[in-house]
Amino acid sequence: MNAAYRHDGYAHALETLGAWVLALLWIAPLIYAFWTAFHPPEFSTRFALSAPLTLVNFVNAWNAAPFARYFVNTIALVTMVLVGQLVICTLAAYAFARFAFFGRDLMFMLVLVQLMIMPDVMIVENYRTMNALGILDSIPAIGLPYIASAFGIFLLRQTFKTIPKELDEAARVEGASALQVLWKVYVPLARPTYLAYALVSVSYHWNNFLWPIIVTNSVSSRPLTVGLQIFSSTDQGIDWSIITAATLMTSAPLLLGFLLFQRQFVQSFMRAGIR
Amino acid sequence: MNKYSVHIHGWLLLLPAAALLALFTHFPAVATLYHSFFSNPRKGREAAWVGLENYRVMIDDPVFWQSFANNLWFALGTIPLSIALALLMAVWVNGRIAGKAFLRIAFFTPTVLPMIAVANIWLFFYTPQYGLLEQLTSLAGLPSHNWLGSRDTALACLVVVTIWKEAGFFMIFYLAALQGMSPNLAEAAAIEGAGRWYFFRRVTFPLLMPTTLFVLVNAVINSFRLVDHIVVMTRGGPDNVTSLLLYYIYDVGFKFWDLAYASALTMVLLALLGLLAIGQFVFLDKRTHYQ
Secondary structure, three states: OOOOOOOOHHHHHHHHHHHHHHHHHHHHHHHHHHHHHOOOHHHOOOOOOOOOOOOHHHHHHHHHOOHHHHHHHHHHHHHHHHHHHHHHHHHHHHHHHHOOOOOHHHHHHHHHHHHHOOHHHOHHHHHHHHHHHOOOOOHHHHHHHHHOOHHHHHHHHHHHHOOOHHHHHHHHHOOOOHHHHHHHHHHHHOHHHHHHHHHHHHHHHHHOOHHHHHHOOOOOOOOHHHHHHHHHHOOOOOOHHHHHHHHHHHHHHHHHHHHHOHHHHHHHHHHHHOO | OOOOHHHHHHHHHHHHHHHHHHHHHHHHHHHHHHHOOEOOOEOOEOOOEOOOHHHHHHHOOHHHHHHHHHHHHHHHHHHHHHHHHHHHHHHHHHOOOOOHHHHHHHHHHHHHOOHHHHHHHHHHHHOOOOOHHHHHHHHOOOOOOOOOOOOOOHHHHHHHHHHHHHHHHHHHHHHHHHHOOOHHHHHHHHHOOOOHHHHHHHHHHHHOHHHHHHHHHHHHHHHHHOOHHHHHHOOOOOOOOOOOHHHHHHHHHHOOOOHHHHHHHHHHHHHHHHHHHHHHHHHHHHHHOOO
């Protein structure tokens, strides 16, 4: 727990053991998936050191469903959502942090309502809305409810409030407009918050499933998660090797990103969680 | 800036976010209530005002009550365990322990993976006869058991998956709080002769209270929000023992296309989340004691 408490003796050894057992349990499903995906189907439930490695499951999965298109859709979705969120939340957060406008506190409360009532639970009404707008089965329909993110506004507002007002005023004296000050002073200084928010947002929308499966109905708009579900639930003769290969394929970009930028990921989630 | 420009600037900056929030959060909340008083439109017939009819149906609907009860059990199963494990993980990886980097990665990895994808892996894990769990239990000489297909174990299987997915996420918040804690506290306590467990119980844990409340609120929201794995693993079965509220709304709304009834069901979920919001508000001033 802390440097002041010396870790030695049986208790510490026992704790280390406990931590390792838990950690191994925690990644066991992933290791299991790797085993199944990289070995021929006859070894999917049999563990033998002599089992040959193969990529054929990945090739079969890739050819069995339009995964390339699903990848494109998901990348388009997370990009659209992230860009929209960054622009819209930045503007709103700036307003809340530095403009004492009429009705500010009430509006802030109304924004925070979304922390509790997330788009995830408004599936019925949002479906009606998308239907009325005539954009069912499109990528914007998946992303739109999430773009004005209360979480993003809250996070950026907190960051903007820590930036000294003197910097703001100095820029104003030199004749910069409100938007120029935002762009030249606030945005650059909030870079770590932006990175944190971006990682959280991308992983959330890469993984999102329930709302996308409701609003999408065709290959041209389905994200990876929905494509994977349709692929693995239709009759594949339950070929686990192919399903796990497809599963790893859809998670690979996030998993790789996480392993490469592990520190940033963890720090970003930490930063995003501190309120 | 003159007297009015603050107001004009503020509102203009807020406008895009406010419009989108109104369209996709506030309006839907009100519209859900409104639509819950109407019937479904049929061929050649508009939706008609039916008053409380949808709610009357709900009170007589055993599947609704079952989903409601399941959701409470699901919350009760996932929340305390995932929070306790998260705290334990955070304390471990915050201290001096062999292989700290690996432990952190192992605990956190489930958080970044799509629930839909890992549910597939867990489905395989629970599969009767040749799934990994079956192989382990048969090695131990236990009789074969259909974990997801049995009324007694299906919900517990989903609880396990959820805890596995969430604990590492909650760990991060505890870790952040622990790292923000002054090392002087532990030093002082050690000099005073306080044991490690005593120090944790009397100093660390109380100081972590704001984090625990924050994590608790998130865990409660998640217990009403996370249903992806149900779609993959059980589809609410067998006999609705794994149907949770949001999953039932999805089923009623988008499989049976009874959107009117789904609106009434959504109102229950909104009421629960509203209660939670009020509860959080009441707790809020307790939180500030520690900050």
